[in-house]
Amino acid sequence: MSEIHFVDTHAHILSKEFEEDFEEMLKRAEDNHVDRIMIITLSHTETLQAIEFAKRDPNKYKVAAGIFPEDVKDVTEKDWEEFVEIAKHPDVTCIGEIGLDYYWEKDEGIRKLQREFFIKQIELAKEVNKPFLVHSRDAIQDTYDIMKEHHHHGLMHCYAGTKEMAKEFTKLGYYIALGGALTFKNARHSVEVCESIDGKYLLSETDCPYMAPTPMRGKRNEPSYIPYIVEKMAEIRGVSVSEMAKTIDDNWTRFLEELS
Numbered sequence: 687m688s689e690i691h692f693v694d695t696h697a698h699i700l701s702k703e704f705e706e707d708f709e710e711m712l713k714r715a716e717d718n719h720v721d722r723i724m725i726i727t728l729s730h731t732e733t734l735q736a737i738e739f740a741k742r743d744p745n746k747y748k749v750a751a752g753i754f755p756e757d758v759k760d761v762t763e764k765d766w767e768e769f770v771e772i773a774k775h776p777d778v779t780c781i782g783e784i785g786l787d788y789y790w791e792k793d794e795g796i797r798k799l800q801r802e803f804f805i806k807q808i809e810l811a812k813e814v815n816k817p818f819l820v821h822s823r824d825a826i827q828d829t830y831d832i833m834k835e836h837h838h839h840g841l842m843h844c845y846a847g848t849k850e851m852a853k854e855f856t857k858l859g860y861y862i863a864l865g866g867a868l869t870f871k872n873a874r875h876s877v878e879v880c881e882s883i884d885g886k887y888l889l890s891e892t893d894c895p896y897m898a899p900t901p902m903r904g905k906r907n908e909p910s911y912i913p914y915i916v917e918k919m920a921e922i923r924g925v926s927v928s929e930m931a932k933t934i935d936d937n938w939t940r941f942l943e944e945l946s
């Protein structure tokens with residue numbers, strides 16, 4: 687049997703929660719065969735830091751840069767220009783996380799601004815020919831409408847919608863990443879999504895340091911917990927863990943290479 691490879695398609699490993707045991711955290715991921723990690727960055731400084739860090743092993747570590755929905759109201763013209771430049775950087779692989787967050791944002795004016803920035807960043811992703819990674823909370827219909835109209839190559843991170851909606855996303859070629867929430871007791875929607883979608887669109891993620899899977903729920907999350915999520919996926923889909931990991935690994939390769 688070939689060796690198992692896990693992937694974490696969404697990890698904030700440069701966040702301050704990992705400062706104290708950064709190297710140990712990476713070592714635990716390696717020991718658990720979490721062999722590819724997409725580093726999600728939320729600021730220009732963090733993106734530069736990630737680009738520098740990823741040089742350690744460019745096959746293992748990839749960098750994504752995006753303007754997070756909650757941050758759009760503070761973006762100046764200069765910030766935007768800086769972001770456009772960094773988006774072109776050869777070591778920035780994906781544009782994200784971008785999208786809509788109506789859970790935290792109740793102001794209609796700012797929600798509108800979120801939609802404008804979402805569209806602008808998808809258009810930028812098209813221009814630089816890179817996939818985009820979507821954050822969507824309590825805004826699934828608007829997210830879908832925008833991703834249909836401004837169609838490009840991308841994925842839904844931490845997907846929390848219904849299985850019917852997931853099917854609509856995959857029909858447009860979008861991938862669906864599931865994380866720790868899948869392992870929670872009340873995870874009916876996620877389980878149905880995992881069960882019913884075309885397997886070639888399924889991906890695994892931690893969203894660490896948030897959303898730790900059971901049995902680590904409530905603790906700090908980290909990439910080494912990916913096997914808990916993939917084990918759950920394997921159980922739901924009735925396949926072996928190694929088969930599930932292989933499918934996800936292949937999906938991730940295809941996802942990253944589709945535009946190249």
Ligand SMILES: [Zn+2]
Pocket residue numbers: 696698726783893
């Ligand atoms: Zn995130």
